[in-house]
Amino acid sequence: MLLRHTPQEITERHALTINPAKTCQPIGAMYAALGVHGCLPHSHGSQGCCAYHRSALTRHYKEPISAGTSSFTEGASVFGGQANLLQAIDNMFTVYEPEVVAVHTTCLSETIGDDLPQIIDKATKDGKIPKGKHVIYANTPSYVGSHVTGFSNMVKGMAMKAETTGVKNGKVNVIPGWVEPADMEEIKRLSGLIGVDIILFPDTSGILNGPLSGEYKMFPEGGTTMAELQSAGDSIGTLALGEWCSADGARYLDTNNKVPCRVLDMPIGLMATDRFVDAMRIIAGVSVPEELSHERGQLVDIISDMHQYFFHKKVALAGDPDQLISMVEFLVSIDMCPTHVVSGTPGKAFAKRIRELTAGLPYEVNVKCDQTADMFLLHQWIKNEPVDLLIGNSYLKYIARDEDIPLVRWGFPILDRQGHQYFPTVGYKGGIRLLEKILNALLDRKDRDDPEQSFELVM
């Protein structure tokens, strides 16, 4: 057994996290920054942070991830990292020629209290930031929040670049949250179908699902441009897709630029996608094209076709709040039974929301979202109440193997399978793909386990 030391009996832990269902803020800031056109993320800390984040993102996206680091030494840790950051900004603009550098902090630079706005101001005054180029930033101490809040903080850093001219641009800002490049592409396609002109930020499509052509572009064509970010202050409204990843940036634009916002769930599954499409329709004042209603109908069709295999199957999930909320709603909507749910990202509203979504079920769901809401606890829950399916990142494969439960890989990070960069799970088409994955996992298991007498060709 790979997790042979995990006991069935649950004892309370207060200090020790085991097998976390989260990681730290800076990686989220780095991923978000990669969705800005011509942007080089920069990690203000010791070089290990940057190396770890680049490695983790590369393993998941299977694409080059470039990012700078302030490479703190013991001296910088004592005397402050200003000199390192100034030198880094100078070197990065000279050698790599990005349009934008997106600086985020780490536990190291936050503990010593480096003041990013002041250092960036000094870099500007010292002429280290070439004319027409930009530095954006986010404070992302690793001892607060999680990778999800780090993403959110960098999104807010982008929103801070928005300008208000007083002349509306007729566009809608859409903040997609930490989803795959293919999901961002799908959100753009859906918006295009409905006929809404959007500014999507961040947008990693084209950057983290790029082609192989014999050419390496450190800054590929994709990403939200600086001009778009600046123009976001003139948009008619902002849709934030997910409270945890996207709401802060949207609320910032609401408060500072008087761009009204609505916070929706991530458009994953039937109902959340319905709400997204409906909101877009209302904002644009248009009718939803038949093509999209057709896609929706296809998803409903698939649900009815597959329903007998989903019905009352128990599911355990680990992941991030925005994704889990929509996924739990989706599972309930197809009569599956989310049974255990953990997210390491703190926020009491999450557990409350999951309880609301599962209120109609004949049992109480196990849900936790704090420091000890980890995969160790999830495993113990499963030992006490077994499930039929696991949904979450690659780390769940250890539980899947030990307990012999099928696993659908979904979320971050996925380190042992490919394709997630290319096939969306948002929207109606994404819903179809999710259901296909779930059904395959369940039926592959049935085929493996059915006795010869009842082994079926037609299912």
Added chain:
Amino acid sequence: MDPAAIKEEMLSKYPPKVARKRAKQIMINEALENETPEITANVRTIPGIITMRGCTYAGCKGVIMGPTRDIVNITHGPIGCGFYSWLTRRNQTDATAPDAQNYMTYCFSTDMQDKDIIFGGEKKLEAAIQEAYDLFHPKGICVFATCPVGLIGDDIHAVAAKMKKKFGDCNVFAFSCEGYKGVSQSAGHHIANNQVFRHLVGAEDEGKPGKYCINLLGEYNIGGDGFEIDRLLNKCGITNNATFSGNSSYDQFASAHTADLNAVMCHRSINYVADMLEVKYGIPWIKVNFIGASAAAKSLRKIAQYFGDQELIERVEEVIAEEMPAVQAVAEEVRPRTEGKTAMLFVGGSRAHHYQELFKELGMKTISAGYEFAHRDDYEGRHVLPGLKVDADSRNIEELEVEADEALYSPRKSEEELKALAESGLDFKSYDGMIPDMDEKTMVIDDLNQYEAEKMVEMLKPDIFCAGIKEKFSIQKLGIPMKQLHSYDSGGPYAGFKGAINFYREIDRLVNSKVWGYMKAPWQENPELSATYVWE
């Protein structure tokens, strides 16, 4: 292309200060007999220059202590460091024994929050150690400091000592391996090895039985390398008492002082442990290399020569004779497709040297190489050690003062025996480094960065480039196959004879893959329309 022109071209884009610094770390090999030019290494990374390097915590927790299965490793810090070092290195371990403990699949962290940073994290650490002990009752618990721990001044060593005393049956000790220390992972290796030497080695007097008993130092069992080396050693009748630290367990470290020879694979990460084991316990050390079939054969012969027993010497020859034909058959099959091709290797502190052997066996030429975190002696050889300047960054990394152990010191060979062995060609405490093994006019580059990597590939167009995961896809976007020599891209083992066969086949697959021919679509190859369909 003239290497001097390449170097100049690479430096031309840098700000002057960066160019001056990098110039000393980029060397055109003009090695002559007994004389190698000086290279600058183990110096600070330049802020903003996209480096391949990681940090001290990664070297300590990830590399050295990561592969030990039965110690509970608790990261004291915010969640990230523990998360990123959770199962991401491919250290294999054999925990199939019925009562074997294996915590390598787990990640343990104190997950420090802002209140712990403000008020101190010692209490939380103490509670975390207690919770780990209550849940698992392991033989050992290790604690690893992350950056903020050093800054807020948590005394992790005092907490560890207190808990060790409290438990009585669990060895608890800590590592001050904050990420900002040193200039690379290398400092973390040193901090880890020092603590293993201080808290573990010598604690257990019963080593593995065997007539020819060695320790293998600096082998981390990535992709099962250590398993293949163990297979060969077993076949020869040599006992591997303890590997530092691939496939290792608590007891193996504890009895390391009972072996009669230390064989050092990765000189960079562990040569000082070999030195300390010699001074304290009287165990001599030799450098070995099991990467490459002829290097593996040579290493087995060196071990046999050390023990000097005719029976062993003959057995080793038998094993080599038995294993070699299969290796040579594959080399001969593959070589027509690899002969004359070129490679670049930028990795680690020993692999960029060791793997040149395998490429040589494929008829491939290494045109440029360098280490990520090595020191000058790994490039130029140990003769430069007395002249190395200790800078501010190195001074902060503890050097243990070791003396002969009153009870346990026992020289395995007399002065005369050592001298005789040396005269017969067995070099003790010797490593000549990478540079003498490289051709004239090749380029040796320390701490290569992303910009230089891209430039080198564009200008010299190697047939294969070897580095790590962060470099993998930027190189491959250029249409050049990239082989990871940290994780082996899920492949391996590549050590020993079976490993050589695996590597030959892998390189053949990579450099001859059809995919590199698909970069351009037909309409990109011939953009001009020269004909049109005549559709009536």
